[in-house]
């Protein structure tokens with residue numbers, strides 16, 4: 001049983017999250033992350049590639065208590081970023097990376113909720129996590145009812161599909177948890193078959209997949225820091241930044257008569273495609289100087305790959321295009 005204060009506060013904080021612009025909101029208890037052991041196994045298999053930061057802070061992913069001592073609740077939010085990629089892009093760009101960097105947008109919205117909480121309950125402490133903190137965001141978002149684990153490893157919401165970012169607000173306040181999301185892909189394996197590099201490996205022990213990041217185009221074009229091997233260059237399949245194939249083919253991302261929310265376009269103006277992310281020239285990007293890159297791409301997710309990463313990606317695409325002519 002939760003006391004009336006917790007019930008009231010839960011309804012109010014959810015309302016605040018919706019008013020801050022989030023499409024999904026749910027509450028999880030600040031218990032240990034249910035799939036921490038699976039995370040360690042993923043690292044053990046070497047599927048993280050060169051993402052050493054995932055190993056360095058692995059222990060912190062045991063649970064949110066590691067990030068905020070005394071934590072009792074987690075507010076999980078989802079923000080729709082879906083939009084059709086603009087026609088005639090010079091090279092493929094993941095739809096999440098066409099506009100403003102989502103870290104900034106989600107963090108700003110959650111900080112608003114945190115400040116509201118501080119006024120409402122001055123004793124409450126809170127901390128916002130968006131992507132970069134060492135926490136298994138999908139685990140808590142699943143517990144909070146936002147979605148379930150798809151074979152493409154994305155969190156899928158039965159009504160809305162998977163084109164949404166996640167963010168967490170961890171707090172010492174007591175809130176009433178939601179029911180964990182239920183669902184699964186059944187026998188569907190469209191994403192496994194569509195992944196052009198075979199990066200999704202179906203597990204034998206669970207009806208989901210491991211993502212072998214070393215073969216994932218998103219990892220290669222964004223997170224990998226070193227030069228491409230000849231084999232890696234051939235894995236890019238025309239993608240300059242990120243990859244959306246495993247989500248594009250997912251039936252949960254296609255509107256049906258009775259599921260109109262599934263392909264809904266984002267209503268966040270900040271995510272509107274920018275000139276720099278849609279009207280570039282590959283030959284120019286292949287040589288782009290550091291300073292020019294920063295000037296053009298500041299505030300976008302492209303900064304994560306950096307000028308060196310984008311130059312490498314553009315050079316690889318030009319090289320494979322020349323070879324296959």
Ligand code: B12
Nearest residue numbers: 035038042094131137139153154155165166211218242243
């Ligand atoms: C590292 C990382 C990556 C890596 C590795 C991706 C991966 N699948 O692990 C790379 C660079 C490849 C990547 C790519 C992308 N990413 Co990313 N990434 C992350 C990050 C920082 C950590 C993910 C992680 O811990 N991976 C480790 C593995 C083990 O986790 P997992 O595959 O999710 O495994 C879970 C399940 O297997 C489950 N599980 C384990 N055992 C069992 C057993 C059963 C029975 C069940 C049901 C479940 C289950 O528990 C595990 C842990 O939660 C998170 C943010 C965060 N802090 O959580 C964002 C995050 C996952 N990424 C995100 C996005 C948007 C993307 C891209 C779509 C971007 C793009 N277009 O290029 C792609 C999607 C690729 C894909 N299919 O995952 C979103 C996903 C939102 C969503 N709806 O799911 C997140 C949450 C960021 C955010 N804040 O919004 N990403």
